[in-house]
Amino acid sequence: MDELLTTEEVAEIARTSPSTVHFWHTRGTGPRSAKIGRRRLYRRADVEAWLEAARAAG
DSSP: OOOEEOHHHHHHHHTSOHHHHHHHHHHTOSOOOEEETTEEEEEHHHHHHHHHHHHHHO
């Protein structure tokens, strides 16, 4: 199974704040995620693909 990341870990990878990652989620522009219990978790592969797509777009 792929590694699961917290919002804080995604923010660290993207070099931004957790609130920005949350904002991306609410707008539907961030990486895919799943709500598990009280936490929103992100698959590392989804985060890396999302970052690569953003880099390629410009």
